[in-house]
Amino acid sequence: MLFLYICGMNLSNDLLIRAAKGEKVERTPVWLMRQAGRILPEYRKIRNSLSGFKELVETPSLAAEVTIQPVDILDVDAAIIFSDILVVPDAMGLSYEMIEKKGPFFRTTIQSQKDLESIEIPDVEDKLSYVFEAIKITKKELNGRVPLIGFAGAPWTIFSYMTEGQGSKTFSKAKKMLYQNPTLSHQLLNKITDTTILYLKAQIRAGADLVQVFDSWAGILNKEQYLEFGMKYVNKICDAIDEVPVTVFSKGAYSTLHEMAQLNCNTIGLDWNMDVQNAKNIFNNNKTLQGNLDPCALYSDFKTIETKTNLMLNKFGNSRHIANLGHGLYPDINPENVKCFIETVKAYNYQNK
């Protein structure tokens, strides 16, 4: 019994895990990036009762509650822990604020060797204990209904925020550092990578059944730069994590898909601009592909959502697939439309899956 428990066999719905490992599934599992929070009135109610986003992230019982909401309300095949990728720089000593309707903001940023020395590879168990506590509560409350996904930002995406200080269309300050000071850039990326590995391993110890690495800003680097400053560190993370399946979602990394086929991970996330047939040719069913409906498709009517979702499923065919969007849900998408997407995936006429 203990053995089964440790192996994660205690899940009554383990479609996501089996699909990630390339095992046989009765149907394609479905979940959505950014399903926790944002679109649900039930989330906003809790969120509005607090001082802000950070309080929710740092209060384990509430973070667990909003993590489980989409499982209850939307009937997805996985939960993703409610947190943010920016808890990592926060734990390293570079704290962020989440400004209402604007997004993340860092009062100080990393620009010099001296700045780099001021941040540390933290004792994650201590500094990020609120995340692990939230994972433990969530696992207990989910009681094996669906797997729980843990996550972290990829080093390049975290580097972007730590150097730029806030969101940006171009991330030109972050890119400037790559050109002006590649040595410092690599030192910072190494520090982030070491912290991220410790962080993901601690999430797994706390109960995460699968982990996803988000490289949201992969697409702003050219091929050579992404290989040197992005993929190199994602590769290190993938090599370090062998406890649970790993998903890598590098948004916009069109020029490095061939190299991504060599990553030591189970699943590759595809954004909505990635051509499914091309990806199938490159990954050759050696990895599971996740995605990739355009999130904006969920602004259309039910009939169109059904048609677009079925079209997407037809493209993946009977190859290894986890249904999702090509990026996160937008806050103003109607939850009923999200349900239509999920129900369409579940009702698809699966043959030879």
Ligand code: CP3
């Ligand atoms: O997927 C989930 O449902 C789990 C929770 C989750 C959040 N952020 C909660 C959140 C996850 C996986 C993230 C990841 C994240 N955070 C990424 C990578 C994924 C991606 O979308 O590319 C990035 C780049 C961030 C950084 C971040 N956090 C930004 C830029 C913003 C502001 C703009 C926005 O997207 O809303 C956030 C805030 C944030 N993170 C919110 C939520 C629910 C909205 C805060 C609120 O409640 O008002």
